[in-house]
Amino acid sequence: MNTTATGFIKELGYPGNDPKSLLPKNLVDYQNSALADEKQQHFEFKINQHTFDCELLWHANAKQWNINMVNISSRKLEEQKRDSQAQINPDTGLDNHYVFKQVIEQMVDQRLTFTVGQIEIRSYSKLLADNDFETSRKVMKELSDLLQGTCVEKHQNVRLFQLTEKSFGLVFQKSNCHATVKQIVATINNQVKNQLFSGQHSVKLDYGFTSFPSDGKSADEIIRNTRIALENSASQEFTDYMMFSNELGKSVERQNSLQDAMRSAIVDNHFQLFFQPQYSLKEKRIIGAEVLIRWQLNEQWISPSEFIPLAEHSGLILPLGDWILTSVCQKAQHIVAMGFEDIVIAVNISPKQFSAPNFVKMVKRALLSSGLAAKNLELEITEGVLFTKEADTINTLNQLNQMGIKLAIDDFGTGYSSLSYLQVFPVTKLKIDQSFVRNMHLNKADKSIVRSVIELGNELGVTLIAEGVEESEQVDLLTQMGCDEIQGYWLSKPLDESYFSHFLHSNKLLS
Incomplete structure (x- = not known):
């Protein structure tokens, strides 16, 4: 026995100098393993607070065991310190996502009933953009302290x-999780709304919650579903929090499925374009059409009200919008080539597509590749676009206007509804939203709104077109009020390209 072992025996206060006092109690198990495997055994064991790294080897010729023990207590303490640091957020002192998952895994293994929540700062990217990183860290630390006080204490x-x-x-473990969630969210929100973080910042929080075992079988599933609930809460302006449900899970599953199918549909040209004719009340003739996109998946039509918002949210609206604009220009040029030289084809432009840095270049490319004259194209944008990055918007609209492209405001009356911006933006047409047109022959308020929009539009010299016209009474009223154009089922339902061409010819509009 060497002097190190002797000194360690004395340090531990063991009587005598018997080296066997340092051996692990289950040494026989390691010896049996070494004999069975015919190789040396490497293991660790502890004596009090000390950890030893051991190598055990059987010398068959000498018929004796050799054991080499190294005290690695200092190294183990350093490893534990590093592990602890890796599991704790240095700014807030809270356990991090690794521990979060470990705790959930342990509770799942124990088959406990519990609830998991995620809380997130809404518009955090804006907080970062408006302040330095140190300020953002202070906000998180102060919010952490607040959550500690309201949730934990x-x-x-x-x-x-x-x-x-x-x-x-x-x-947390609670049997009545919905009541507890509601109470926790209310407590946090009451504290948050009364506090300015880092001395000047107000904070809005989003919440998502999931319960085990009703909402998932594993830790991964529980965490994923909690995130789904959180993201749905964040997408709804006036929702305090969201509890995960089977319905929500099915909805997200459908959205993911549609999103994957949409990517393929864009590449494979599986979308279809339909034309809804537009009619001049003054000239008594068809003057153009609005292009509407349609999508059939597995022999079922998917509503644009479902897949367009999904495309916006996922970013697919950019390639989809480019495909629509390119295809519209090609089809419009084909119609012009048949002799309808004055036809104007209108296409909706999404806010994200309009604000893309290369949008004007993309429009030029679509016109150039199709050979369509700019005068035959009309771009429809929503009112909200005009009030986002106003300087950039004016620049983009001016470039399009200088090219000879017509510009229309879609769904007018449902947004900002201020005609003053027409003095700044080069808009040539207003589309009166169908929600006002639909009942204008029955509802005095709707009738007054439509009349006011037409009168103001006429004074400012812009063209007025009414959407959703279905009844003869509506046509008569709009004509009396001085509306320029209409579209809707009174004239025609949306038509595919071949039927639209036939519609134009049947109305004897050949120039």
Whole structure:
């Protein structure tokens, strides 16, 4: 026995100098393993607070065991310190997402009933953009302290984690989880609305919650579904929090499925374009059409009200919008080539597409590749676009106007409804929203709104077109009021390209 072992025996206070006092109690198990495997055994064991790294080897010729023991206590302490640091957020002192998942896994294994929540700062990217990183860290630290006080101190068995730079996690055991969630959210919101973080910043929070075992079978599934609930809460302006449900899960599953199918449909040209004719009340003739997109998937029509918002949210609206504009220009040129030289084809432009840096170039490319004259194209944008980055918007609209492209405001009356911007933006047409037109022959308020829009539009010299015209009474009223154009089922339902061509010829509009 060497002097190090002797000294260590004395340090531990063991009587005598018997080296066997340092051996692990289950040494026989390691010896048996070494004999069975015919190789040396490498293992660790502890004596009090000390950890030893051991190598055990059987010398068959000498018929004796050799054991080499190294005290690695200092190294183990350093490893534990590093592990601890890796599991704790240095700014808030809260356990991080690794521990968050471990805790959930343990509770799942124990088959406990519990609820998991995620809390996230809404518009955190704006907070970062408007301030330096140090300020954002201070905001998170102050919010962490607030959550500690409202969640952990006031509610028993609630454990708080910091998951990312902008989000926190909660885990708690409660039988009536909905009541507890409602109480926790209300408590936090009451505290948050009365506090300015870092001395000047107000904060809006989004919440998502999931319960085990009703909403998932594993930790991964629980965490994923909690995130789904959080993202749905964040997408709804006036929703305090969202509890995950089977219906929500099915909805997200459908959205993901449609999103994947949409990517393929864009590449494979599976979308279809329909034309809804537009009619001049003054000239008594068809003057153009609005192009509407349609999508048939697995022999079922998918409503644009479902897939267009999904395309906006996923970013697919950019390639889809480019495909629509390119296809519209090609089809419009084909119609012009048949002799309808004055036809104007209108296409909706999404806000994201309009604000893309290369939008004007994309429009030029679509016109150039199709050979369509700019005068035959009309771009429809929503009112909201005009009030986003106003200087850039004016520049883009001026470039399009200088090219000879017509510009229309779609769904007028449902947004800002201020005609003053027409003095700044080069808009040539207003589309009166069908929600006002639909009942204008029955409802005095709608009739007054339509009349006011037409009168103001006429004074400012812009063309007025009414959407959703279905009844003869509506046509008569709009004519009397001085409306320029109409579109809707009174004239025609949306038509595919071949039927639209036939419609034009049947109305004897050949120039």
